[in-house]
Amino acid sequence: MEFLSYGKQWIDEDDIKSVIDVLKSDYLTQGPYIKKMEDEICQITQAKYCVAVSNGTAALHLAVMALEIEKGSEGITSPITFVASANSMVYSEIIPVFADIDKKDYNISPSEIERKISKKTKLIIPVHFAGQPAKMKEIKEIANKNKLYIIEDAAHAIGSNYEDGTPVGNCNYSDMTVFSFHPVKTITCGEGGAITTNNKEIYDKLILLRTHGITKDFSKFKYENEINPWFYEMQLLGYNYRITDIQASLAVSQLRKLDRFKKRRREIVKKYNNAFKEIPYIVTPFERESLDSCFHLYVILIDFKQIGVSRKQIIELLKNKNIGCQVLYIPVHLQPYYQEKYNYKLGDYPCAENYYKHCLALPLYPKMTDSDVTYVIGNLVNIIHQ
Numbered sequence: 001m002e003f004l005s006y007g008k009q010w011i012d013e014d015d016i017k018s019v020i021d022v023l024k025s026d027y028l029t030q031g032p033y034i035k036k037m038e039d040e041i042c043q044i045t046q047a048k049y050c051v052a053v054s055n056g057t058a059a060l061h062l063a064v065m066a067l068e069i070e071k072g073s074e075g076i077t078s079p080i081t082f083v084a085s086a087n088s089m090v091y092s093e094i095i096p097v098f099a100d101i102d103k104k105d106y107n108i109s110p111s112e113i114e115r116k117i118s119k120k121t122k123l124i125i126p127v128h129f130a131g132q133p134a135k136m137k138e139i140k141e142i143a144n145k146n147k148l149y150i151i152e153d154a155a156h157a158i159g160s161n162y163e164d165g166t167p168v169g170n171c172n173y174s175d176m177t178v179f180s181f182h183p184v185k186t187i188t189c190g191e192g193g194a195i196t197t198n199n200k201e202i203y204d205k206l207i208l209l210r211t212h213g214i215t216k217d218f219s220k221f222k223y224e225n226e227i228n229p230w231f232y233e234m235q236l237l238g239y240n241y242r243i244t245d246i247q248a249s250l251a252v253s254q255l256r257k258l259d260r261f262k263k264r265r266r267e268i269v270k271k272y273n274n275a276f277k278e279i280p281y282i283v284t285p286f287e288r289e290s291l292d293s294c295f296h297l298y299v300i301l302i303d304f305k306q307i308g309v310s311r312k313q314i315i316e317l318l319k320n321k322n323i324g325c326q327v328l329y330i331p332v333h334l335q336p337y338y339q340e341k342y343n344y345k346l347g348d349y350p351c352a353e354n355y356y357k358h359c360l361a362l363p364l365y366p367k368m369t370d371s372d373v374t375y376v377i378g379n380l381v382n383i384i385h386q
């Protein structure tokens with residue numbers, strides 16, 4: 001049987017055809033599909049502007065850069081995230097400060113954010129962990145009160161809705177929202193990312209930064225007042241973070257399947273929840289009422305001590321049955337780079353560390369069949385009841 005990994009893409013013939021069409025066309029990069037991808041993301045998120053880039057980390061990097069925050073300032077993010085959320089601040093010499101997670105939904109806790117705000121704080125990067133939106137209404141209020149910027153890391157959360165029923169990425173609660181389209185994420189284009197915003201000034205800056213800080217638009221030239229066909233100006237120090245049309249065509253094809261993928265992801269989550277809710281020593285994911293998450297990960301907490309099997313053993317036993325599990329994430333503040341550079345240590349974020357001790361992500365992706373799900377449940381329950 002096929003190996004059931006914790007997350008996996010679903011590529012069909014129509015996705016393949018859409019990529020082949022680009023390969024046969026005149027443009028492999030900077031062609032029409034990038035705009036189509038951006039339009040599609042605007043439609044899904046209801047944001048005014050979208051800038052597609054080469055990956056989610058590039059999206060975070062440019063988003064932080066576009067805010068032009070003074071070096072030595074502080075930014076607050078969650079310790080339970082992929083390292084890129086915090087790294088994006090380090091690139092701009094902003095000091096990453098973590099705020100502990102909520103015990104229930106594993107997202108950054110608004111009251112912990114408040115505790116970590118200092119005179120130097122300029123930015124909050126909430127991460128919508130596993131696809132469940134963070135408490136954005138509260139976070140926005142805190143940001144307004146303290147004049148802070150917000151960048152949502154929605155790498156897990158395309159297709160999710162906030163408590164008010166509106167789509168993640170609409171930027172009603174933030175300055176920018178960032179997405180990733182890596183193959184383990186909800187939809188994929190190989191490598192890819194995007195930033196949404198409702199702010200025209202930020203949008204213009206992101207467009208420049210994506211391609212070396214260069215513009216060819218005469219109306220935007222600073223020094224040149226003659227129209228010449230070869231002319232361009234480099235106005236900022238940017239990067240080559242462009243996405244190719246090959247990738248963008250795959251993204252367009254995949255984005256159109258988002259509703260279907262979401263429905264299937266939610267069905268699988270429900271099946272898991274029903275199966276595990278009566279099993280002692282397992283905590284199933286908590287979804288806040290009125291949220292409508294497009295689950296990216298299915299993470300349970302297991303009391304390994306009580307069941308008498310270690311996490312390592314469970315992972316190995318399941319692997320022998322062709323089931324892949326994952327531990328997401330090692331708290332970022334415990335990474336050697338963060339401990340050594342910023343003096344973080346074990347004990348700094350007790351909720352995050354306790355979560356890390358007990359978490360296990362089970363396979364969740366839309367292509368899983370009902371019998372795959374039953375198979376995972378059966379094998380895990382067997383181990384626990386041994």
Ligand SMILES: *Cc1c(COP(=O)(O)O)cnc(C)c1O
Binds near residue numbers: 055058082193
């Ligand atoms: C995947 C991920 C990223 C980075 O995205 P890439 O496309 O892999 O660069 C950033 N933040 C979170 C929370 C992620 O899961």
